[in-house]
Amino acid sequence: MDFSLTREQALVKKMMQAFTENEVKPIAAEIDRTHQYPAENVAKLFKLGVMGMTVPKEYGGMGADQVAAAICTEELAKACASTSDIVAGHTLCCVPILEHGTEEQKKKYLPMLTKGGVLGGMGITEPNAGSDASKSQTEAKLEGDHYVINGSKIFITNGPDAGVFVIFAMTDKTKGNKGLSAFIIESSFPGFSVGKIEDKMGLHGVHTSEIVFTDMIVPKENLLGKEGAGFKICMQTLDTGRIGIAAQALGIAEGAMAEAIEYTKGRVQFGKPISKFQNTQFTFADMCMRIEAARLLTYQAAVLKGTGVRCSKEAAMAKLSASETAMWVTTKALQMFGGYGYTNDYPMERMMRDAKITEIYEGTSEVQRIVISANMGL
Numbered sequence: 001m002d003f004s005l006t007r008e009q010a011l012v013k014k015m016m017q018a019f020t021e022n023e024v025k026p027i028a029a030e031i032d033r034t035h036q037y038p039a040e041n042v043a044k045l046f047k048l049g050v051m052g053m054t055v056p057k058e059y060g061g062m063g064a065d066q067v068a069a070a071i072c073t074e075e076l077a078k079a080c081a082s083t084s085d086i087v088a089g090h091t092l093c094c095v096p097i098l099e100h101g102t103e104e105q106k107k108k109y110l111p112m113l114t115k116g117g118v119l120g121g122m123g124i125t126e127p128n129a130g131s132d133a134s135k136s137q138t139e140a141k142l143e144g145d146h147y148v149i150n151g152s153k154i155f156i157t158n159g160p161d162a163g164v165f166v167i168f169a170m171t172d173k174t175k176g177n178k179g180l181s182a183f184i185i186e187s188s189f190p191g192f193s194v195g196k197i198e199d200k201m202g203l204h205g206v207h208t209s210e211i212v213f214t215d216m217i218v219p220k221e222n223l224l225g226k227e228g229a230g231f232k233i234c235m236q237t238l239d240t241g242r243i244g245i246a247a248q249a250l251g252i253a254e255g256a257m258a259e260a261i262e263y264t265k266g267r268v269q270f271g272k273p274i275s276k277f278q279n280t281q282f283t284f285a286d287m288c289m290r291i292e293a294a295r296l297l298t299y300q301a302a303v304l305k306g307t308g309v310r311c312s313k314e315a316a317m318a319k320l321s322a323s324e325t326a327m328w329v330t331t332k333a334l335q336m337f338g339g340y341g342y343t344n345d346y347p348m349e350r351m352m353r354d355a356k357i358t359e360i361y362e363g364t365s366e367v368q369r370i371v372i373s374a375n376m377g378l
Contacts, residue, residue, distance in 0.1 A: 121164075152212045330348065
């Protein structure tokens, strides 16, 4: 096995390191404090091709592989998890269109979501339907040349800012999972509105909201895949989503460790830097080990996704490992800062708040363990 990056992947990493250091890191604390959407940086990410990294060039994307996409999210998350989450949420809109859309749908929507600069989002979750998508109450009824959709989705990343979404609605409630269908919608469609914008514990720079459909008119040709194929599309897309969150969590952990190393080298207690104390060094050793294990799982899942092989187990393992690593590393890193870590003079408290959600969205840690064990032939 070859664990080295390809030339393209290495160039993407170098590009993202420079962008993160020069553009993202300087404003990370400010957008967390003000809850301001980093519109200028998102526009720059579109120009860099990051918002369409794996979309083929004929649709306006970069045509890069899944590992390169994971690297983009990882590098951004080292300094600002909010910015990385905007990218991850956007990707969840592009992927199902690319994988399940008709040629007409791809030609219309993918250029909008890449070189067109239109932000994307995905709508699965409802108040009574989280990981169990079969409980969806949003309903789509075919009326002539269009569908009429009624219902709502909650906790939608990029909800107030996106122009295109992939959403899921019941076209036949009597069929359970087999009655779920996928649709491409635009925020300009009649009957679409943005509901409550969540005031979250972390990820303050990415807006998360309810989106509401009140007799929303959706053209018949915006059905994604066939009627009843929504559950399959949803599950396959979540594989990609979980790899993205694994990469985000990996970046948060790496960023927290780097901040802690820098701080402990400069903090002198009892006559020497606290980085020289064995307890500190052992903690860093454990951080390094857990981060590298999470990286290997994340990149492995990305490679498998790129080959077209179903990778639900591997994506779940990557997401579970990386998210729990991010929470553990940020907790330990904050402890090294002592009382200063608990203040917003340093980034540790923000990183710890941002890390927590990686254990929850795109399927909780408990759901990941269900997915993993279900794929073990038990």
